[in-house]
Amino acid sequence: MQSLWVKIMSIDTWLNLVVFAFIGVMLWLYFKDVKDDSAEESH
Amino acid sequence: MFRNPLLLIAVAMTFAAAIWGIIDTQGLAKFAAEEVRTLFRYRGWFVMLTVTTLLLACIYLAVSRYGRIRLGKDDDRPEFSTMSWLSMMFAAGMGVGLLFYGAAEPISHFLFLSQELKPQEAASAALFVTHFHWGLHAWAIYGLTALVIAYFSFRRGMPQLISAPIKSTFPGEKWTKSVGWLVDLLAIYAIAIGLAGSVAMGVFQVQDGVAALFKWDGAGLGLSLTIFAMLVLAYIMPLTVDLSKGMALLSNTAIFISVGLMVFILLVGPTYFLMNGIVEGIGAYITNVIPQGFRTYTFFDNKVEEWFGGWTLNYMVWWLAWSPFVGVFIARISKGRTIREFLVGVLLAPTGFSIFWFGIFGGMGFFQGGAKKLDPAVIESNINQTTFLLLETLPLSSLTTVATIIAAFLFIVTSVVSAAYVLAMFSSAGDQNPSTKIKLIWGAILGILGLSMILSNSVSAVRQIIAMSAGPFVFIVILLMVCLFKCLKKESS
Numbered sequence: 001m002q003s004l005w006v007k008i009m010s011i012d013t014w015l016n017l018v019v020f021a022f023i024g025v026m027l028w029l030y031f032k033d034v035k036d037d038s039a040e041e042s043h
Numbered sequence: 044m045f046r047n048p049l050l051l052i053a054v055a056m057t058f059a060a061a062i063w064g065i066i067d068t069q070g071l072a073k074f075a076a077e078e079v080r081t082l083f084r085y086r087g088w089f090v091m092l093t094v095t096t097l098l099l100a101c102i103y104l105a106v107s108r109y110g111r112i113r114l115g116k117d118d119d120r121p122e123f124s125t126m127s128w129l130s131m132m133f134a135a136g137m138g139v140g141l142l143f144y145g146a147a148e149p150i151s152h153f154l155f156l157s158q159e160l161k162p163q164e165a166a167s168a169a170l171f172v173t174h175f176h177w178g179l180h181a182w183a184i185y186g187l188t189a190l191v192i193a194y195f196s197f198r199r200g201m202p203q204l205i206s207a208p209i210k211s212t213f214p215g216e217k218w219t220k221s222v223g224w225l226v227d228l229l230a231i232y233a234i235a236i237g238l239a240g241s242v243a244m245g246v247f248q249v250q251d252g253v254a255a256l257f258k259w260d261g262a263g264l265g266l267s268l269t270i271f272a273m274l275v276l277a278y279i280m281p282l283t284v285d286l287s288k289g290m291a292l293l294s295n296t297a298i299f300i301s302v303g304l305m306v307f308i309l310l311v312g313p314t315y316f317l318m319n320g321i322v323e324g325i326g327a328y329i330t331n332v333i334p335q336g337f338r339t340y341t342f343f344d345n346k347v348e349e350w351f352g353g354w355t356l357n358y359m360v361w362w363l364a365w366s367p368f369v370g371v372f373i374a375r376i377s378k379g380r381t382i383r384e385f386l387v388g389v390l391l392a393p394t395g396f397s398i399f400w401f402g403i404f405g406g407m408g409f410f411q412g413g414a415k416k417l418d419p420a421v422i423e424s425n426i427n428q429t430t431f432l433l434l435e436t437l438p439l440s441s442l443t444t445v446a447t448i449i450a451a452f453l454f455i456v457t458s459v460v461s462a463a464y465v466l467a468m469f470s471s472a473g474d475q476n477p478s479t480k481i482k483l484i485w486g487a488i489l490g491i492l493g494l495s496m497i498l499s500n501s502v503s504a505v506r507q508i509i510a511m512s513a514g515p516f517v518f519i520v521i522l523l524m525v526c527l528f529k530c531l532k533k534e535s536s
Contacts, residue, residue, distance in 0.1 A: 015085045022518055030525050034213050 049224060050470040050481070053231040057488050060236065064495025064508075071495070072504035075511045082360075082514055083352035088339050093517050094359045095336035098183035100524055101386050104190070109531045110383030114190075115197040119379040128376055129392045134294045135372045135461065139245040139454040141301060141400060142447055147429035148354075149173045149405025155350055166409045170320065171327045173405060175335050176358040177397040178328065179390055184362040184520065186389035188370030190382065191523045197378045199530070202473025205230040205367050205519065212526040226522075229515045230367040231469050235485070236512035237364035238462040239492030240505045245455035246270050246497055248430070252448040255431035256441060267497050274452070275490050278459045282482045290457055297453035300446050309403050311437055313410050320409070321402035328398060357506050363520060364513030371465050407433055459489055 007013060064071045083090075104110060113119060121128065152169035160168060191208050201207035206223030213219045250267050253259070259266075281290060309317055340351040377385050408429075434443045466485040467477035496505045 011081060012085050015081075019086060019089050022521075026521055026525050029213075029522075030529060034216070034529075 057235040061491040061495045068498045072499050075507040079507045079510045083356045087356050090359050094180045097187050101183045101186050105383050105386040112382050114193040115379045121379040132373050133393050134298050135369050138458050139451050142451050143248050145404035146408050146433040150408040170324045170405050173401045174328045174398050178394040181362045182390050182393050184366050185369045188366040189373035191527045192370050193374035193377050204473045208526040212529050233364045233513045234368045237509050239489050240509040242493035243496035243505050245451050248451045249448050251428045256444050277456045281460045282486045293453050294457045297450045300450040305403050312407050316410050317403050317406040320406035324402050357510050360510040360513045363516040364509050368465050
């Protein structure tokens, strides 16, 4: 139990958690519908 | 200036880093080394996955229907000829690093790898690893960042800021304001530290060149500081007046001298041996480049892990640190090109040149056991002497040493002037004509930061400090890629 706690609190776990969360957010942003804003289309 | 919080905070952050470096040089170097070791050990896989994904994304964009989209209006055409476009791009992206590492890197890898491999296998592997560091992966990082900036700037009319694609892709969403602001701040910080590191490395290079030329033993900090003072004087003036044509001339001169040096070594050295090495290097590169992008050396011992972190991961993060600066520069000269011709040019031409460059400089080190003759102890303790040790083995060494010193000096001056401009533009909300005062502030900060890194008197410490500053860019560049793909998909539909 103690070793699990040590693992959870380790920098390795937290850094990788950030990375996995980031990958998830990027996938979500890619597939997410965005509000259409005519101001962005200057072309 | 006081009404611009981004500028104030960016100046404060970079100035604090510079002061820390000057007051407690060893402390900063130690802190950076520990942070970078943690970053590479726990997120090395992510760095490699990111850069390989960027390369695959570039290849996909070049061959897909998106390749036909023009960076500008549909009737825009390129402003520069393809040759001058490629030459300017190469000077901005590689610059002084080529002179610094041309001979040193393949020889360093050879000395490390020959502990485990036969000499002939170690030489091939050393050249391949060097090509990998300076090849498609490096230019995919630059290329994709530049492509995103060029696409959103020339096709969608956004300012040339790293945050612009995020705001343009997700209009009206509140988070984009704060994330965009943070992204611009981190871009400024990464550029400032990355450029200051290159200034320090350039000064080390020039210092060892001068010492080799006049046979000075033990030329140390005094000479470094003299060269640094001359450098500051050389770049302050171009910041106060518009010398864009003059800067292009200096940059072209540096490239011309470097190419002349390369051709000289090829012709005066063992031409058949060097050409054989280049041809072999091309084959090895084509065969192994994609699998190498996924290698993390996880099943090897600590020594290999450190070598991989100190070279491969460090390079990839270094290119990331430079990517906002080089990205803006490449974007500015690429208006009117299609995505396909942009990516083919950005990826293939510099990679091809690098294979020739390192094939010639590295190959010279391998000729008749040259690497061993160059005294491994000196190379391991002072890597920046390698190029000059190599030149001493060839005729006209005084002339080639002077040429290398001049080229290194010109590369640093042009890089600092361009970087000060990009930093001023980023911190003035994308203003294409930032005020002289802001450019001078950034020129001064780059100088102080450069000084703090020179005081560390260690190439390794400089590389660690750069890697530490560029860490967040691993995330930012992926976000930019998502923005680009989302908008391209929308435009095509």
